[in-house]
Amino acid sequence: MKGVIVVKCKRVRRKLSAYLDGELNDKGKEIITEHLKECTNCRKEFTILSEQDELVTKLEAIEPSVNFRIRFWKKVRESEGKEVVKKMPRLSWLPVPVMSLLIVIIISYVSGFYFTLYAKGENLRTQIETQVLENFIASAHPLNPISLLNFCNECWEALCRRAQSQKVSSKCICGRCENQ
Amino acid sequence: MKSMSSKLALVSLFLGIFSFIHLLGIEKAILAIIFGTWALKETIVTPKSNKVAWIGISLGLLYLAAIAVIVVFYFPKLILLLEKLK
Numbered sequence: 001m002k003g004v005i006v007v008k009c010k011r012v013r014r015k016l017s018a019y020l021d022g023e024l025n026d027k028g029k030e031i032i033t034e035h036l037k038e039c040t041n042c043r044k045e046f047t048i049l050s051e052q053d054e055l056v057t058k059l060e061a062i063e064p065s066v067n068f069r070i071r072f073w074k075k076v077r078e079s080e081g082k083e084v085v086k087k088m089p090r091l092s093w094l095p096v097p098v099m100s101l102l103i104v105i106i107i108s109y110v111s112g113f114y115f116t117l118y119a120k121g122e123n124l125r126t127q128i129e130t131q132v133l134e135n136f137i138a139s140a141h142p143l144n145p146i147s148l149l150n151f152c153n154e155c156w157e158a159l160c161r162r163a164q165s166q167k168v169s170s171k172c173i174c175g176r177c178e179n180q
Numbered sequence: 181m182k183s184m185s186s187k188l189a190l191v192s193l194f195l196g197i198f199s200f201i202h203l204l205g206i207e208k209a210i211l212a213i214i215f216g217t218w219a220l221k222e223t224i225v226t227p228k229s230n231k232v233a234w235i236g237i238s239l240g241l242l243y244l245a246a247i248a249v250i251v252v253f254y255f256p257k258l259i260l261l262l263e264k265l266k
Contacts, residue, residue, distance in 0.1 A: 106247055153254075155254075160261065163261055
């Protein structure tokens with residue numbers, strides 16, 4: 001019987017705060033009111049709780065400062081032995097949009113080149129593609145940007161030579177094939 | 181033990197350096213920027229990992245900018261010449 005009472009007391013004490021704040025339904029309120037009438041220990045507990053509640057309610061409300069949360073968590077982390085830096089929220093969003101913009105620029109120019117190439121018919125396309133592939137292998141460099149630079153120069157030279165052989169242009173445009 | 185942000189920052193730094201080496205394409209630079217940004221958005225960021233992440237991001241962006249400059253400079257000329265060919 002004693003065990004049952006202890007269990008009931010535990011359940012009631014867990015709900016005392018909600019009872020005090022008026023958050024329980026009618027049935028819950030009735031059960032706890034009845035129990036408080038019978039149980040001295042729970043009544044004591046309830047008296048302490050209501051006194052604390054009254055004390056807290058009487059305290060003046062404090063408005064936290066603007067950076068209170070940041071400073072609070074910084075102190076918590078520091079107390080855990082971890083150093084925290086103030087982040088730069090204004091800059092940390094920047095890399096991804098800049099990256100997207102650069103990728104869009106690169107893709108639009110490269111796809112523009114390939115669309116023009118595909119519009120030229122299969123014969124010319126195959127010949128140029130073979131030359132482009134040869135140039136790509138020939139111009140390979142350990143550093144990527146230099147490799148791309150060499151590749152562009154080789155392609156330009158190859159197209160310039162073709163333009164001269166087809167008499168599309170009378171002189172060298174690239175300035176490379178003239179020297180050779 | 182290293183925090184998540186410092187691991188991500190290190191990955192970003194290595195990818196940023198390796199993006200300049202001729203091995204596959206520009207995906208390393210893109211990943212460097214993504215991992216670097218991810219590292220900066222972690223709850224705990226140490227000054228060291230903050231710096232490493234920014235270096236990784238900068239290298240990735242520098243590489244992409246270099247490629248974009250080359251492409252913007254050369255490809256219009258190539259397209260123009262290609263259009264003239266028969």
